[in-house]
Amino acid sequence: MYKTILVPLDGSPRAETILPHVISLAAHYNARVVLLQVVEPIVAMVTPYDMVPYVDKEAADRVLQEVKGYLTAKEGELRGQGIEAKAVVESGPVVSTILDVAEREQADLIAMASHGRTGLARVFYGSVAAGILQRADRPLLLIRAQD
Template structure:
């Protein structure tokens, strides 16, 4: 499924936190790993033509160090039987990583959400955010202190929101689950005015008495029952489709704040990987669902697979 994995590094131990996850995936996928580091410009200037690209100036003194650094990691990968290449890029970080992904024909970009210490933490975090907003390829994101995957991915959590866009994650979930023979949990969190998250009985049809009264007062009994029923139906349909493909799949239904529901469920089931799309419903909800992905990334120390729907 992932034949070429691009791994941006910056020379820091924080950025290297992604390495164990890449090693594990590459060995299972027999994938090629492309290690890249970006030499950032020290300054840039603009010509009078506003449509002309800016001209960058670089400090080339660190280029040899960067090449040697990438070569050391390449050798470490090759000693494990993993095909690895290196790619040194010059330019703004996010643009250079995207260019490297295109040049390497990467199927996946794997990166930590923070790099060097101090102010560069914020910058490297913004690199992950920039990739999340601009790249079309799947992203594997980890926080620097995320526990390394030293065993197989045994349990994948896949949150969905009922939209076609959120279903874009399912082929990736299916592929990884088959690769690791993993259990899959599909999760639907119905957004409610109640900030507290709680699980609902997914096996039973919804009736008026099962929906919390304070919601009925505000939105109407029939509307809430219909909304929960549609959410239940959608997640069960997706569960059954994956089961028909031979996967071990369960489905959970919750209500409350999506980020809280995802984080709680990931901890409860000890998910080895959380897989979701970076955008859900159309319109303003795209921004909201994107914030769900960002919220999960900021709150949980588990690998996150993000896919941007076409």
Template sequence: MYKKILVPLDGSLRAEAILPHVESLALRFNAEVALLYVDAGADLMFERDEVPDVDSFLDTRRRLIKKHHLYLQAIADKWHSTGIAAEVRIARGAVVAGIINAAKQTSADLVAMASHGEGGEERTFYGSVAASVLNRIDRPLLLIRSRYFKPIAS
């Protein structure tokens, strides 16, 4: 039924709620998996009069992308040992557009993701990224409710 499953992950435990479901589907249908991280770009804020250190900023971006690549590669390596073909993809730009573009580029016939990622709020049924993907995607979407929420630090 499914030949290629796209799995967007942001590195959070909440987003990982989808992984057991994807693993089961991939094994059952002998599907390939594309693990995706979308780098949304500048997430560092500067004061109005502050002059940003471009080299430092770019170095931070490179380290963050490398960290996410290694994270996804560890999942792919684990799945390879169980017979699942998995690839790692890094996209840049707006997260929702990155997910939708990756679904097209990989010819994914299923996009599978958790209801919440790093920034999601517990009281909502699904987060803003999941809602936007749901509204814009042109193929089946498996959305699993993420039940893991970090306590708010006091």
């Protein structure tokens, strides 16, 4: 049923609460797991004279290396359990990048944890899960992460 499962992570323990579910599904269906973390560009400065944002390349490279290390460790954990895994790091807007990677990797399922924000917190912070839910053209496994 599932051949490829895309798992967006953000480096937080809350996001990782989806992993036991993914491990179970991947083992049952002998599915490949694609671990994804999307890094949004880090804008260092916008001056009143120049409305073009300045991106600090060194800071961006440092963040990318940290993310790659994190995902490589998670990839190793899955492989250690006999699951075929691949780590992918992308830059860009989170929701559209997740959907683009799902298409590119031919994911049969997107599996992720929601932080479960409601009310004003959801309005101010937005919801990646809600964005994926509204725009995804494939099955979505969504769990609510608990504190």
